[in-house]
Amino acid sequence: MSEDSGTTLERFKGVMQLETIASVMRDTSLCGLGQTAPNPFLSALKNFRDEFEEHIFDRKCRANICRGLRTFTIDVDKCTGCTACASKCPVNAIYGTRLQPFFIVEDKCIGCGICYDICKFSAIKVK
Structure with missing residues (x-):
């Protein structure tokens, strides 16, 4: 087993x-x-x-509220590279270059959702 x-x-x-x-x-x-x-x-x-x-x-939460059971990604078509998400991430799991689409390092992400809440462009997706 x-x-x-x-x-x-x-x-x-x-x-x-x-x-x-x-x-x-x-x-x-x-x-x-x-x-x-x-x-x-x-x-x-x-x-x-x-x-x-x-x-x-x-290991799935259909309501997407259980921290350990949700994954965040960035929609590159919507991300403006404003850096708001990266500057608020408590574990520095979001990388990128200003004015270019950012990305989330899944292994570092703790699933807190701060990036999702802060993004004004709805570029952060939760699964």
Whole structure:
């Protein structure tokens, strides 16, 4: 089994353990708080299981909000080379020459989205 497969299995087992703990807590608590506290998690798991599984197995976030599961790229046709994104990047993952299209070094990018928020030309794309 590869290291990534083992990690995926551990993440899946973690969710299943949380589901078990939440169910036991709900079913055995003597007070109202203990009986209702697990409900948001159990409800989310029941109604959005497919999204939980996408995050775990496919390492994909369909809402593009989970930092480690999104990738930013620069559309060279829209990038004006204004340097706004590069100057705000906290890890210096954006390179280029002023007035020329810039690019993002994926291995350095932490997925914070600052570049996406700062770009006035909608040149930053998120996947």
